[in-house]
Amino acid sequence: MKAQVFRGVNQLSYEEIPTPEVLPDEVLVKVQVVGLCQSDIKKIRYPLYNPPRIFGHETAGTIAAVGAEVKDWQVGDRVVVLHHIPCMYCAYCLNDNFSMCEVYKNITTTAGFAPSGGGFAEYVKVPGHIVRQGGLMTIPDPVTFEQASFVEPTNCCLKAVKKAQVQPGETVLITGAGPIGLMFIMLVKYFGARAIATDLLPNRIEKALSVGADAAFDARDPELPTKIQSLTQGMGVDTSLLAVPSEKAFFQALDCTRKGGKILFFAEFPDEVEIPLNPNILYCREIDLMGSYSSSYRVQALAADIVFNQRIDVDALVSDRYPLKDLAAAVEQAVSPSSETYKILIYP
Template identity: 80%
Template sequence: MKAQVFRGVKQLSYEELPVPNLEADEVLVQVRVVGLCQSDIKKILYPLYEPPRVFGHETAGIITAVGADVKKWQVGQRVAVMHHIPCMRCAYCMNDNFSMCDTYKNIVTTAGFAPSGGGFAEYVKVPGHIVENGGLIPIPDDISFEEASFVEPTNCCLKAVKKAQIAPGQTVLITGAGPIGLMFVMLVKYFGGKAIATDLLPSRIEKALEVGAEAAFDARDPDLAAKIQGLTNGMGVDVTLLAVPSDKAFFQALDCTRKGGKILFFAEFPDQVEIPINPNILYRREIDLMGSYSSSYRLQNLAADIVFNHRIDVKALISDRYPLKDLSQAVEQAIAPTADTYKILIYP
């Protein structure tokens, strides 16, 4: 099978690999489409993992083989693949911190080498723990593979929305109107909130309005805080979701978030970035700072429901489609997006 192998920082190699062998409790999925995620891009651009590996985790495809002990799944079924599932027994899982679970981190779908997602390949192997514990989601007949590939990123965004306790009537500032920021706009609106978005690209500012933002501004606008105060009766927003790794965006969030509000870090910052802050700002204004990483097993069914029942329009986020052999080109476009670049999908 063909796969894009990570051979080092900024080094992707389009190679022939053996199709993974199955154990008795495992399933093999032919990848029909896989989303290109910002986390994949970071893993390719920075020395975070030892090569060789095959990344890619927003996967949808067709089951082409099942192990001898697999009874719940058959060849030919269309599925969205969750690349990891928590153990549901450890102290982290007992506190709903599923993404901190060792099982969640270490038992991962693979196309070969150290298990790392494996979606950037023609076939991906799903370990028995994931097969048995809800990591395969049947795709309804009227849903495309493209739409199904959004279940995992929807879950990640949904986790952040739930963690920030966004409620009907609240106003939410979303910094960054790329694919993730736009999905936040859709989800905030779906849950009854009012979204305000910022970005540097005029086309993304316009796109945010198209998908449901109440207002959208250039992030460099010197009057941004005043404009947001004007939209919120002088209060500021209830919640800010940081969808870009920018210290400037964080300080804007402090200026724009009301007393008693929340600021949630969703985008991963480079490790060398440090943000100085006077702790009295948090103390006196009672601002809550929080982070949200990866997905939540508890929200998996809700994420699938939101995508499969078109409660948000994930197709509106798709801008580009690349064959697997051109993954490097897709990554370059994602790093330096054009005016019309949003979600990029890859086809093995």
């Protein structure tokens, strides 16, 4: 089969490699589409993992083979592939910190080499633990493979919205109107809150409004805190969701978030970034700082329901489609996006 093999920093090699062989409790899926995620890009562009590996994890496809012990799945089934499933019994899982679970971190889908997601290949193997514990989800007939590939990123954003306890009637600031920021806007609106978005690109500001933002501003606008105050009866927003790894965006959120409000870090910052902060700001204004990383098994069914029943318009997030052989070009576009670059999908 064909696969894009990570051979080193910024080195992707489109190669012919063996199709994975399934063990009795495993399933092999033919990949129909896989989303390109910022975490994939980070792994490709920085020395975080030893090569060779095959990344890609926002995967939807068709079951091509099942092991002899697999009872609930058949060849031809259309499925979303979840690349991580927690153990459900460790101290982290018992506290709903599923993404901290060692099983969650270390058992994943693979197309070969060190298991690393494996979606950037023609076939991906799903290990027995993931098969047994709900890591395959049937795609309903009316739902396209493209739409189904959004279940995993929807889960990640939904986890953050739930962690921030966004409530109907609240106002939420979303910094950045790329694919993640746009999904946040859709989810915030779905849960009955108002969304205010910021971005640097005029087209993305317009896009934010088109997918439901109540207001959208240039992030460089020096009057932004004043404008947000006027939209919130002088209070500021209830919650800020940082969808871009920007120190300036954080301090902007701090200026725009009301007393007693919340700021949630969703985007991963470069390791060398340190943000100087007077803790008395948090103390006196009672601001809650929190982070949200990866997905949550707790909201998996809801994420699938939201996508499968079109409660948000994931089709509106797709801007570009690339064949697998052109993955390197897709990564370059994502790193240096045009004003109309949003979600990029890859087709093996």
